[in-house]
Amino acid sequence: MDEKNRGDEKWIELRLAVPPAHVEAVAAFLADELGRGVVTGAWIDPEAPPELADVRAYLTPAERAGGFPGRLEAFLRGLRRLYPGFPGAPPAYRELAETDWSEGWKRDFAPFRVGRRWLVRPSWAAAAPRPGDVILQIDPGRAFGTGSHATTALLLELLEAVWPAGEEGAGRPAVLDVGTGTGILAVAAARLGAAAVTAVDVDPDAVEAARKNARVNGVAAVVRVVRGSADAASGAFDLVLANIERNVLLDLAPLLAGRCRPGGRLLLSGLLAAQGGEVAAAFRAHGFRIDREARRDEWCALSLVKGA
Ligand SMILES: C[S@@+](CC[C@H](N)C(=O)[O-])C[C@H]1O[C@@H](n2cnc3c(N)ncnc32)[C@H](O)[C@@H]1O
Incomplete structure (x- = not known):
């Protein structure tokens, strides 16, 4: 226990x-x-x-x-x-x-749409998809990331905006999701067609929830969930995702930079709008340029490209 x-x-x-x-x-x-x-x-x-x-x-x-x-x-x-x-x-x-744990979540979590195509729903609620919808079935358990939080929604929106359109087979990106929580972003990347997704989280509850969500979304063969941080993964990825708060992102900056291949992309969320500039500057020092910024309420998310 x-x-x-x-x-x-x-x-x-x-x-x-x-x-x-x-x-x-x-x-x-x-x-x-x-x-x-x-x-x-x-x-x-x-x-x-x-x-x-x-x-x-x-x-x-x-x-x-x-x-x-x-x-x-x-x-x-x-x-x-x-x-x-x-x-x-x-x-x-x-x-x-x-028993209130699961019941509380069930009361608070109903299906909803994010971005152009994401339809997020828990297993216990039916949802009527429109043509082109990608369903993400997410049961949160005790992990963060139902998708309704602005920081997650921003990253889902950036993810579909920057996803390499029409790439098939060997061109499909390898993705690292740092701080995967429920695994929602990892599942989303897999549903978009990632070749492989490595999802890491320091919280064992998140690891459990992310594995389960990968399974129920039929992407367990693509999503590998590992307990730990960015250093629990090895190699360099085409796309790195991290929705974690400012301090952790700043601490992890060198590691995240190392996990992103030259020319690859890093999507960051979890930042208050006022923190965007400081975090952007920290990642510029690691060879990134900012190519997009998305805002919702007081939150911002950044898309960064690593110099080749
Ligand atoms: C805000 S939640 C994001 C969850 C999900 N990715 C989303 O976008 O909804 C942040 C997650 O990062 C994890 N986390 C915090 N510090 C971390 C670190 N240094 N390395 C890896 N994961 C971390 C937390 O356990 C939590 O699950």
């Missing part, structure tokens, strides 16, 4: 209402403290961005009884001092039966 206690132990759901600009900082704090994924939502709908984002994390009773709540309060007090508009509402804790 791993640290997330898949057995009978009850989990506690922590919910916070966070201004969108601070979601990344709060999520990073929670992920560092608890060592597991954080769920953010509600504000991701570009049609109706609410004022506050819903940030959820999950902890064990032992973690709640330990020092975590005090450290979280201190962190929130710091944010309120720095940003007087930061909400004063205390975090809400709720005991969760193990």
